[in-house]
Amino acid sequence: MEKGAAKVVKLEKETHDITSLYFEGFDESFGKRRAGSFLTLKIMQDGEWSKPHPFTISCAPEDPLLKVTMKRQGAFTTAAHGLKPGEEVICAGPYGLFCKDIDAQDSIVMIAGGVGITPFLSVLRHFRNIKFANRVVLIWSNRTIEDAFAQEELKQMTREIPLLVVNNLSRVPEGTDIAGYADGAFPGVFYEEGRCTRDLIGKYLPPDDPAIYLCGPPPMQDFVLGELEDLGVDPKSVKKENFTWKAT
Ligand SMILES: Cc1cc2nc3c(=O)[nH]c(=O)nc-3n(C[C@H](O)[C@H](O)[C@H](O)COP(=O)(O)OP(=O)(O)OC[C@H]3O[C@@H](n4cnc5c(N)ncnc54)[C@H](O)[C@@H]3O)c2cc1C
Numbered sequence: 001m002e003k004g005a006a007k008v009v010k011l012e013k014e015t016h017d018i019t020s021l022y023f024e025g026f027d028e029s030f031g032k033r034r035a036g037s038f039l040t041l042k043i044m045q046d047g048e049w050s051k052p053h054p055f056t057i058s059c060a061p062e063d064p065l066l067k068v069t070m071k072r073q074g075a076f077t078t079a080a081h082g083l084k085p086g087e088e089v090i091c092a093g094p095y096g097l098f099c100k101d102i103d104a105q106d107s108i109v110m111i112a113g114g115v116g117i118t119p120f121l122s123v124l125r126h127f128r129n130i131k132f133a134n135r136v137v138l139i140w141s142n143r144t145i146e147d148a149f150a151q152e153e154l155k156q157m158t159r160e161i162p163l164l165v166v167n168n169l170s171r172v173p174e175g176t177d178i179a180g181y182a183d184g185a186f187p188g189v190f191y192e193e194g195r196c197t198r199d200l201i202g203k204y205l206p207p208d209d210p211a212i213y214l215c216g217p218p219p220m221q222d223f224v225l226g227e228l229e230d231l232g233v234d235p236k237s238v239k240k241e242n243f244t245w246k247a248t
Contacts, residue, residue, distance in 0.1 A: 113216020
């Protein structure tokens with residue numbers, strides 16, 4: 001058996017191009033994972049093991065299975081979306097320090113673009129498990145509301161921990177009043193149309209010098225860092241996870 005061998009348990013479709021994959025039987029080393037850690041995944045492609053590709057472990061570190069939530073992009077992720085329960089994969093890790101010490105922060109702002117939500121989902125699932133008591137603001141930018149998966153879970157979390165969720169949608173169908181997305185049962189969930197601008201961020205940025213975490217596509221990260229700077233935040237103080245890597 002290959003080192004790092006694990007088995008696919010199930011796949012869950014999150015959106016038209018995002019699927020979560022669950023693995024079991026992985027190495028003991030994953031017992032050391034933290035919220036927001038990542039792994040590298042190899043799958044069988046054309047009869048041989050693929051190159052390793054990095055993916056955040058999107059479940060809480062307490063969860064018994066490993067879960068990754070993957071956007072379909074090129075050949076590798078397209079093949080991985082077609083994996084079947086019982087098939088073998090190779091998982092190495094855990095890696096990464098992006099959210100190291102996040103549970104020591106008094107006030108946290110998470111800003112995510114698209115599938116860049118995965119480290120924050122892991123952290124929030126962990127926070128729910130440990131009943132984290134400090135304030136967290138999540139601003140999540142997506143194209144449409146259909147792209148913003150895990151909504152029901154996030155809504156519930158706003159009742160379980162001091163979490164505020166801001167769904168920032170760049171595309172809202174013509175004639176739709178975005179305020180209509182809001183559900184009075186979840187006063188901690190907000191909807192904002194347009195880009196993730198300084199006005200939007202400023203509206204939800206707590207005044208208590210929060211620790212800011214950012215994960216999204218590079219152009220979105222650059223834009224948000226500029227907007228934060230205009231709000232008086234030193235871009236160097238922002239903790240960032242970059243989803244690009246150098247193929248080996
Ligand atoms: C720390 C970290 C965590 C990540 N977590 C997630 C996650 O939770 N969910 C998720 O969907 N994605 C995540 N990614 C990004 C993910 O690894 C890539 O999008 C994915 O591996 C690309 O697969 P593909 O099908 O395009 O690959 P291929 O078909 O192999 O890609 C084709 C070519 O494009 C290049 N390429 C593709 N994507 C990238 C990239 N991101 N950076 C550099 N070169 C690239 C490859 O080198 C290859 O030459 C993460 C990346 C990093 C570094």
